[in-house]
Amino acid sequence: MRLIAEGFRQALHLIVGIDPDLRNAAWRTLQISGTATVVSLVLGAPAGVMLALARFPGRTFFVALINTGMGLPPVVAGLFVMMLLWRGGPFGELALLYTPAAMVVAQSLIALPMVTGLSLAAVQALPARLHLQVRALGATRLQMAWLLAREARLPLLAALMAGFGAVVSEVGASLMVGGNLRGHTRVLTTAIVLEASRGNFSTAIALAIVLMALAYAINLILTRLQQRGQA
Amino acid sequence: MTTHALPAPPAFEIRGLRVRRGASFTLDIPRLSVVGGETLAVLGLNGAGKSTLLEVLALLRRPDEGEVRILGEAARPGAATHRLRRRLGLALQDPLLLTGSVLDNVALPLRLRGLPRRDSRRHALVALQRFDVGHLADRQARLTSGGEARRVSLARALVTDPDLLLLDEPFSALDPPTRDALLRDFQAALPPETAVVLVTHDRLEAQMLAHHLAVVDGGKLLQVGPVDEVFRHPVDRSVAALVGPEIDPSSSWARGRAAARV
Numbered sequence: 001m002r003l004i005a006e007g008f009r010q011a012l013h014l015i016v017g018i019d020p021d022l023r024n025a026a027w028r029t030l031q032i033s034g035t036a037t038v039v040s041l042v043l044g045a046p047a048g049v050m051l052a053l054a055r056f057p058g059r060t061f062f063v064a065l066i067n068t069g070m071g072l073p074p075v076v077a078g079l080f081v082m083m084l085l086w087r088g089g090p091f092g093e094l095a096l097l098y099t100p101a102a103m104v105v106a107q108s109l110i111a112l113p114m115v116t117g118l119s120l121a122a123v124q125a126l127p128a129r130l131h132l133q134v135r136a137l138g139a140t141r142l143q144m145a146w147l148l149a150r151e152a153r154l155p156l157l158a159a160l161m162a163g164f165g166a167v168v169s170e171v172g173a174s175l176m177v178g179g180n181l182r183g184h185t186r187v188l189t190t191a192i193v194l195e196a197s198r199g200n201f202s203t204a205i206a207l208a209i210v211l212m213a214l215a216y217a218i219n220l221i222l223t224r225l226q227q228r229g230q231a
Numbered sequence: 232m233t234t235h236a237l238p239a240p241p242a243f244e245i246r247g248l249r250v251r252r253g254a255s256f257t258l259d260i261p262r263l264s265v266v267g268g269e270t271l272a273v274l275g276l277n278g279a280g281k282s283t284l285l286e287v288l289a290l291l292r293r294p295d296e297g298e299v300r301i302l303g304e305a306a307r308p309g310a311a312t313h314r315l316r317r318r319l320g321l322a323l324q325d326p327l328l329l330t331g332s333v334l335d336n337v338a339l340p341l342r343l344r345g346l347p348r349r350d351s352r353r354h355a356l357v358a359l360q361r362f363d364v365g366h367l368a369d370r371q372a373r374l375t376s377g378g379e380a381r382r383v384s385l386a387r388a389l390v391t392d393p394d395l396l397l398l399d400e401p402f403s404a405l406d407p408p409t410r411d412a413l414l415r416d417f418q419a420a421l422p423p424e425t426a427v428v429l430v431t432h433d434r435l436e437a438q439m440l441a442h443h444l445a446v447v448d449g450g451k452l453l454q455v456g457p458v459d460e461v462f463r464h465p466v467d468r469s470v471a472a473l474v475g476p477e478i479d480p481s482s483s484w485a486r487g488r489a490a491a492r493v
Contacts, residue, residue, distance in 0.1 A: 129323060136289050136321035138343045138391070140313060151330055 003201060010202030011209055019206070021182070021191075026210050029187040032100050033168040034218075036107030040115040040163050043108075045156060048119025049145050053131060063120065069113025074106075078173030081106040085177065098179040103187070106173040111163035118159030122152040157226040161219055168215055188214070240303030241266045242395040242426030243288055247297035250283055250450075258283045258294075258450045265443065267394065270427040272441035272458070274434060274473055280450035281430040285399050288428060290316045302394055317344060320393035324400040326384035328372035333359065336372050337387045344391065358390040359383070361420040378409040385417060392422060398429045402436055414439060434474055438462065446470045 014022055051063065083089055085097040085105075096102045126148060134144045149156060171189040178185030180194060188211040195204040241264040250258040258280040265271040275281050286292040287299060290312050299306045301315050320340075328336050337355035342348065359365045362382040367375060375383060381401055388396060402410050402417075418440070421427065431437055437444055438458060445455040446465075453473075454466045465471040 127325060127327060129325065130327050132286065132289070132291050133321060133323060133327040134329075135291055136316065136319060136397070137340045137387070138317040140343075143343055147329060153330075 004205075007202040007205040011206030014203060014206040015210060021186075022203075022206060022210060024183050025186050025188050025191045025207065026214060028100065028185070029168065029189070029211070030214060032103045032174075032187060033107060033164065035104045036111055036167045037160065037164040039104065039108040040111035040167075041160055044112050044115030044163070045119045045149065045159070046145070048116045048121075048159075049123050049149050051116070051120045052123035053145070053148075063117075066113050066117045066120070070117045072110055072113060073172065074110055074170035074174075075172035075176065077106050077109045078176030081109060081173070081177050097177060098181060098185060100178070100185055102177040103174050103185060106177045107167040107170065110170060110173060111167050114166055115159050115163040118162055119152075119156055122155035122159060123148055125155065126151055154226055157222055161222050164218060164222075165215065168211070168218075239267055240300070242269075242302060243428070244300040245287075245297065248287065248294050248299065249296035250280075250287060250292065251295040256295075256450055258287070260284070260297075260447075260452045263445060263452065263455060265395075265426045265428060267424045267426045269443060270429060270441045271443045271445060272429045272431055272437035273445045273447060274431060274437050275447040276432055276473070279447045281432075281447060282399055283450075284447070285321075285397050285428065285430050288395070289319060289321050289397050317391070318394045320388035320391060320396040322381075322384045322388040322396075322398050322401045324403055326380035326401075328375070328380055328383055328387075331372060332368065333364070333370050333372050333375065333383050334368040336383055337390050340387060340391045355386075355390055358386040358420075361389075362386045362416055378405055378413065381405065381413060382416070385413075385420070389420060389422075389425075392425075394424075394426065396421070396425050396427045398427065400431050400433075403431065403433060434462075444474075446473055448473065 051059070051066075081102060082097065084091050085094070085102055086092055087097075096105070130151065131144060131148060134147050139147060169189065171193055174180070174185070174187055174190050175193070178187070178190065180186050180190040186194075188207050192204050192207045192211070195201075195207065244264040245260055246262055248258060248260040248263075249256050263271075273281050273284060283292065287294055288301070290299075290301065290306050302318060304311070304315055306312055306315065329339065334352055334355050337358050338348075338351040341351035341354055346354075356365060356368055359368055359382075362385060364379055364382045364386065367379060367383070372380070372383065385401060388398075402414055405413065414436070427440075429437070429440055441458050443455065444458045444461040446453045446461060446469075448469050454461055454470045461470070462474050465474055
């Protein structure tokens with residue numbers, strides 16, 4: 001019990017004193033996970049909307065694949081990206097392994113099926129004849145996709161929050177492709193693993209508090225966006 | 232005024248239409264059409280294929296066989312169809328209003344056609360006033376009552392002044408006074424040259440609004456003709472059952488039955 005109380009006391013010191021390592025890890029987390037979330041939104045939301053409207057052979061198998069991807073273990077995503085970026089790998093020449101860019105790629109891979117799958121479900125949950133009505137109002141396919149996405153914005157933003165939640169909390173992929181290099185690829189989760197393994201519980205707690213506060217702040221912004229205009 | 236104008240093409244014309252679902256046809260209509268200024272009611276029970284027919288007419292479903300001509304033009308996939316679809320209006324039983332204000336909803340079809348915002352909103356307000364809901368313009372669409380939403384939906388369908396208006400039971404499932412008032416306002420708001428297809432299972436609605444009546448059952452067109460004629464002379468028992476329980480004793484079907492009984 002003393003350990004925990006002491007941990008929290010020191011944690012507050014680190015936070016209030018704005019420890020440079022802590023600040024750096026927090027900034028990296030925001031940068032990397034934020035970028036990965038935006039990438040997954042830009043690719044995944046339109047893909048999900050399209051998939052909801054499209055009918056093609058093998059669609060069910062494809063959708064099942066995406067739904068499986070929603071549970072993709074971060075270490076598997078990390079392993080996959082690692083192999084691609086490895087010196088001898090197909091993209092080895094880019095020298096991206098152990099850089100923040102590699103972490104963005106791996107985290108995007110984790111968030112993408114999640115955003116795609118949940119966007120697909122969001123649009124499919126709309127009234128069955130809504131897309132016919134919208135088309136009949138004179139919308140082009142693109143206009144229809146936009147209008148339907150707007151109708152589904154609540155679950156779409158929930159999809160975005162789920163995607164962000166998944167990448168900001170993962171540690172496996174970040175460790176594998178980022179390498180946890182101090183000041184470079186060290187994010188809050190990887191820093192927690194490191195500090196806890198060293199027995200620096202107060203630092204680990206401080207990092208955990210910052211991580212949770214960060215996640216809360218981002219989700220608060222998204223929730224306000226989501227609930228805007230809701231009575 | 233032109234005095235030697237060619238007769239306008241029918242608002243829609245169907246020939247040999249067949250829509251398949253699985254192995255069977257959900258819709259099989261050899262011939263059906265409506266001209267401008269006329270209302271055709273399509274009467275049938277649930278699952279008769281009425282809504283499928285409406286989707287075909289709205290160019291939202293391609294028939295497996297046959298030809299559909301809308302306003303004299305054959306419906307083909309692609310940009311031409313899109314242009315053609317923009318001359319149609321559609322209102323369903325579910326008003327399906329979108330997020331935003333009532334005015335936004337009615338202005339949307341005009342906005343989608345590239346009309347400036349200010350003009351769209353001006354026209355939309357006029358359309359709302361025709362349906363006696365001008366005072367709801369600034370209200371959030373999802374906060375309207377069932378009857379109000381129907382009015383908004385009909386105003387939205389008519390705001391573009393469509394040549395062909397497609398209606399799928401927009402007057403059903405309302406309490407009688409609300410419905411009667413809506414029917415009256417709809418008739419007053421409908422431009423005289425507009426062709427209307429009204430899909431319904433309500434024979435009184437058909438009687439009240441339509442000039443022609445098509446009776447469908449199990450995807451098949453059983454009878455089509457002027458409303459009074461179909462009501463008075465149903466061609467068989469199924470049509471008779473649909474157009475009304477109290478059969479006019481002078482109807483040919485009833486006479487035939489009476490003769491058979493003797």
